[in-house]
Amino acid sequence: MPKIVLYARVSTSDQTLDHQRHQAEAAGFKIDKVIADHGVSGVSTKLADRPQGKRLFDLLAPGDTLVVRWVDRLGRDYRDVSNSIRHFMDEGVVVKTVINGMTFDGSTKDPIQQAVRDALIAFMAALAEAQAVATKEAQKAGIAAAKADPLTYRGRKPSYSRPQYLAVVSMLDAGSGASAISAETGLTRQSILRIREDRVGAERALSVWGL
Structure with missing residues (x-):
């Protein structure tokens, strides 16, 4: 059965995991599983190099949904963020953000929708960096x-x-x-x-x- 996974990066004691989960649930997400990295820099550490971040690549399966507070959770810079999103889309995983309710879905076949989606990924990844x-x-x-x-x-x-x-x-x-x-x-x-x-x-x- 498809699952909804929340990935959180908790860099300080005040930025609690419970708060991030509450934000996601308040936005309408019914979270099945939470994966979190504690005390890991989002500026210097790639998603695949984080202790829990790398679990996502094995845990997520086609049909699953990955929820993050914003796209900056998914990488340390433009390349890392965009590569992470594209990897999960290629695997059939839908990526959604709590802030602004963005959706990145690789299943669309319409070329115009694909172009808009790819442009949005590039823009948001650049903004995160x-x-x-x-x-x-x-x-x-x-x-x-x-x-x-x-x-x-x-x-x-x-x-x-x-x-x-x-x-x-x-x-x-x-x-x-x-x-x-x-x-x-x-x-x-x-x-x-x-x-x-x-x-x-x-x-x-x-x-x-x-x-």
């Missing part, structure tokens, strides 16, 4: 600023945690609005808008405070 690069650069900038003059740059303690910051950035890049992000993360719209207007400054504040 751009987000990862921007996050790394913002983190480096924040650390450099803190080292240059910790007292000057410390300022007010951020009202958000690093997992919340990463969630906001991810959802902004996925096209979500401030109200929707606020409902999911628990942050105020004002906090979300500040992050949107100055990601480097938001990341710097976290680094200065050691968050």
Whole structure:
């Protein structure tokens, strides 16, 4: 019988597996099995090299559905994300995202639908890589600023945690609005808008405070 598998990458103690499963179920998915990697970097580690990520390649069968919060869960960069999605589609697995409810299905035979699907895969994979690069650069900038003059740059303690910051950035890049992000993360719209207007400054504040 076809199964619905949720794959989650839990990189911090605040980004809980229960929360990610709750998000998926709230989006209408009836999860049969959860596969999760804990403490594994999504920026430096390929999906196939993660302890649990590589299980997906053996576990998933034709007719199954793979659910992820967003496509950035499926790789460390453009090539890894797009290759992972295409591999699962070739195996008859449907890939679906919680954010924006996207579906990647390899069963369609219509050439126009195929073209639209492939273009969307390329776009989303590129967006995931751009987000990862921007996050790394913002983190480096924040650390450099803190080292240059910790007292000057410390300022007010951020009202958000690093997992919340990463969630906001991810959802902004996925096209979500401030109200929707606020409902999911628990942050105020004002906090979300500040992050949107100055990601480097938001990341710097976290680094200065050691968050």
